[in-house]
Amino acid sequence: MLSHVDDKNQPGMVDVGAKTPTKRMARAEARVQLPADLASLFSEGEYHSKKGPVFQTAIIAGTQAVKQCSSLIPFCHPLPIDGCRITVRLRGQEVAIECTVRVHHRTGVEMEALTGASVAALTVYDMCKAVTQDMEIHGIRLVEKRGGSNDVRKD
Numbered sequence: 001m002l003s004h005v006d007d008k009n010q011p012g013m014v015d016v017g018a019k020t021p022t023k024r025m026a027r028a029e030a031r032v033q034l035p036a037d038l039a040s041l042f043s044e045g046e047y048h049s050k051k052g053p054v055f056q057t058a059i060i061a062g063t064q065a066v067k068q069c070s071s072l073i074p075f076c077h078p079l080p081i082d083g084c085r086i087t088v089r090l091r092g093q094e095v096a097i098e099c100t101v102r103v104h105h106r107t108g109v110e111m112e113a114l115t116g117a118s119v120a121a122l123t124v125y126d127m128c129k130a131v132t133q134d135m136e137i138h139g140i141r142l143v144e145k146r147g148g149s150n151d152v153r154k155d
Contacts, residue, residue, distance in 0.1 A: 014075070019106035024147030028113035030121040031139040032095040038131050039093040047128070054127040055088040058097065062086040062120030066101055069112045076111050079103050084112075086120055095124050098143075108148045114140065 034042075041047045047054045063084050070078040083102040088095060099116035101109040121137045128135065145152045 014107075021104055021106050022147045023102070023104050024108045025100065025102045025145065026108060026110040026113035026142065027098065027100045027144040028110070028117040028142050029099070029139060030097045030117040030137065032097070032121050032124045033136040033138065034093050034095065034128070035132055035134045036093060038128055038135070039090065041131065042090045045090060049127045050130055051127050054124055055095075057127055058088050058120040058123040059086045061123040062097070062099055062116040065119035066099065066112045066116040069115045072115060073111050077105075077107050079105055079107070079109060079112065081109070081112065084116060086116055088120060088124070095121070097121050097124070108145055110142055110145050113145075114142060 042054075046056070051057070063086060065072070066084045067081060070076040081101060081103055083100075085100045087098045090096075097117050097120045099113045099120065101113045101116065103109050103112075118137075118140055121140070125135055125137060141154065142152065143154050
């Protein structure tokens with residue numbers, strides 16, 4: 001049975017009120033594949049498009065998305081995020097994004113980490129689309145989660 005569907009097949013938010021708060025962490029990643037001509041603009045590790053610094057802006061946007069996750073995903077609980085760390089690096093012709101989110105609460109932060117990585121990737125696309133729209137966002141996935149009923153690690 002799906003956790004967000006009741007016995008009458010109606011959607012709803014899971015009641016986490018009886019759960020014990022624990023330290024929880026989730027790490028997600030996303031990739032943006034760049035064409036060679038665009039990747040070459042990142043020669044110093046950061047590219048300043050007409051809109052500004054691409055990687056720095058992606059980090060800020062991803063962090064904002066983490067904090068707004070419950071407004072974007074209908075059944076996500078609003079969480080008091082303890083920490084969020086987003087890294088953005090160029091690896092060859094690919095931008096590698098990793099988002100790690102921490103909370104001490106009754107529910108996990110998987111969706112927050114996935115949302116942060118996704119929005120950071122979308123921001124890279126947006127910041128570079130004036131140069132080319134020949135980019136591909138892929139590999140959005142949960143890499144690790146700890147602190148709930150089942151830990152996950154997919155390295």
